[in-house]
Amino acid sequence: MKTPLIQCQQLSHVYSGKFALNNLNFELNAGEPIGLVGPNGAGKTTLLSILSGFLRPTSGTVRLFGYSPGAGQLIGKVSALPQDAKLDPSFTIIEQLVFYARLQGLTRQQAILEASRVLEAVTLKDIARNKPQVLSHGMAKRVAIAQALIGKPALVLLDEPTAGLDPVNVRTVRSIIAEQSSEATFVISSHDLTELDRLCQQVLLLENGILQPEHATASDQQLTTRFITLQMETCPATQVMAKFQVLAGVLQVTNPQKNEFIVAYNPDVESKMDLQLMQCINANDWHYRQLSHGKTLEEKLFFSE
């Protein structure tokens, strides 16, 4: 049987008598990036710190590739970008990356090649010989991601990799993760559900240290029902719902927020559903902004039954 990438059993962590993680049980396999979401204080950083081996759990077991976090067997296999990764101001970027590569046992020559490779991966080769002071916040984050990619780890843990970045840097970091995810499995904590929606097939939702049931993976209902989410320009919601509701194969129409509609329909009409909706929108002279298949991650996590 294949060893799971991450396995947590009855995992709890307590700070000063208060549960930060409360009896977590889950298994994750290697593959597409995995999202970790939850409100402030939900326990995301605590969980990532335990997986990284920075923090020992109060109770329960954790295994990465079958080993305890921090075990020698995991050196070079697992890497982490902490929320507040800091670079040393006295050394150039390349010197610091070479240093980290050397810590993984590479020769000086191999370490220089590896440091250049990871800087190239985050499109920052040009600043290799600069000290961290010249880096913008977004560039510093990319260097930290480069550091996490040293040695081609199979599992990369990223705590809020895009927090505080401007939209251009958010896009850049997202595309770095998407590009690198054929080489490694990423676990990404974030408050940005749109970002996780784009990157992740699987999402873990933590609330008050408790892992919530998996709304984000296919449920029985999703096997018998398909969904389309439509973002419309300003439109008469009651009329839109009434007209969508009578289209062939439509099971239910909801209007969770202004100008957003979720159409639940029978999979048998899948090939015709987009066209029917477009024709209906056109015939009524309404306008849409975006049509996407499925529900948004926000809907799946917080509003599914």
Ligand SMILES: Nc1ncnc2c1ncn2[C@@H]1O[C@H](COP(=O)(O)OP(=O)(O)OP(=O)(O)O)[C@@H](O)[C@H]1O
């Ligand atoms: N070193 C610590 N000492 C005491 N309590 C802590 C410590 N670190 C975290 N906590 C508490 O544990 C709980 C979980 O915190 P954690 O930082 O893991 O949450 P988070 O989901 O990462 O939050 P955020 O989204 O705000 O980063 C919170 O109630 C927090 O106050």
